[in-house]
Amino acid sequence: MRAAAVVAVTVALATAGCTGPDEPPKVDTTPSGAASGAAPSSMTFEEAYRRLPIDGPPNAPITWEKSSTPDSGEVLAARRSLAFWYWQGSATDWTAIVPVGRFLFTDRFYQQSLAPFADVTDNEEPSSGPLWVKTMGVEKTGPDQARVTFCTDRGHWRDAGVSAVPQDRANLESYLLKYEQTGDGERHWLTDSLIDNAVDREAQYGAECTKWAQHRP
Secondary structure, three states, X not given: OOHHHHHXXXXXXXXXXXXXXXXXXXXXXXXXXXXXXXXXXXXXXXXXXXXXXXXXXXXXXXXXXXXXXXOOHHHHHHHHHHHHHHHHHHOOOOXXXXXXXXXXXXXXXXHHHHHHHOOOOOOOOOOEOOEEEEEEEXXXXXXXXEEEEEEEEOOOOEOOOOOOOOOOOEEXXXXXXXXXXXXXXXXXXXXXXXXXXXXXXXXXXXXXXXXXXXXXX
16 A cells, blocks of 8 residues: 555545534544454553653653643543554554554544555555654543543654644644443543544644744753
8 A cells, every 4th residue: 555545644634523713522422342452462552551652762752741730541541542643653664553543542433544455565654753742631522422622742843754833833732532331341542532622622722832842852
């Protein structure tokens, strides 16, 4: 599978759950089935967590800023999904990465946005550069549902072939999660959609995020 597929999955991930700037976020409440229940028995949740570079891969390290927001189950699950997002984007070969996503995302999201690209071996435009991430807030959005919003400083993170400093380095991104029973018989927080550039939280977190996102390597 070639670079066109890489672009397609990036768009699919970035726009999942997105809304217009004047609309509230749409939380998908469609039942998502067994979530990670279909995951291969050769990997457990704990093994998937160990495989995930939570502090980012060498070419895209993540610094997690200390926050007053406690590291609850929702926050930890959202952090794993964020780390996965940038890990995948920084790699050329996704064959060993996509399977880990089964343990981080609901089955609906996995089947729609990750499974079709499990055979990508030639992502020709990997991103790279350091990232700084701060938890801005956690919201309960329904029974066993939550939204976690981060501020990510992307000032030194680039797509391949891009050298210009981004005009808006402070990025608000939200992860919408569900607490579901999975194939191991346990319940886990799993990301069901995400909002990259969460403009609907700009009034709440934008000024603080912009002021904070001024890091240097």
